[in-house]
Amino acid sequence: MRRVLASITLLMACTGALHAQGKGIRLWNLTTATISGFQLSPVGKNEWGPDQTSNDKDKEVDHDERLRITGVEPGRYDAKVSYRDARQCIVRNLEIKADAVFSIADKDLEDCKK
Structure with a gap:
């Protein structure tokens, strides 16, 4: 019985820690x-910094797709x-919040060059 209670307590602690981590920062x-x-x-x-598209399985971010941002x-x-x-275009002064989604749209793009 003690082992069962210890296992349940450990499982609940791990689940709580994962929940507290949230989904992280994401680009939309x-x-x-x-x-x-x-x-x-x-x-x-x-x-x-490093190219964040390497966090995506196909290394690209399609329209309306979200990308996990790491190390920021x-x-x-x-x-x-x-x-x-x-x-290549620049987006200036983006506010990035913890465990939140930020987005960029065509209207945000500046200084675009080929």
């Missing part, structure tokens, strides 16, 4: 194209967004 692609690269930098620094603390960031046609 509301642009009209598939994103092939996505990097973040603290606002105004141009210190681009909540705060304000600029984003470099790359597309299949070699176009």
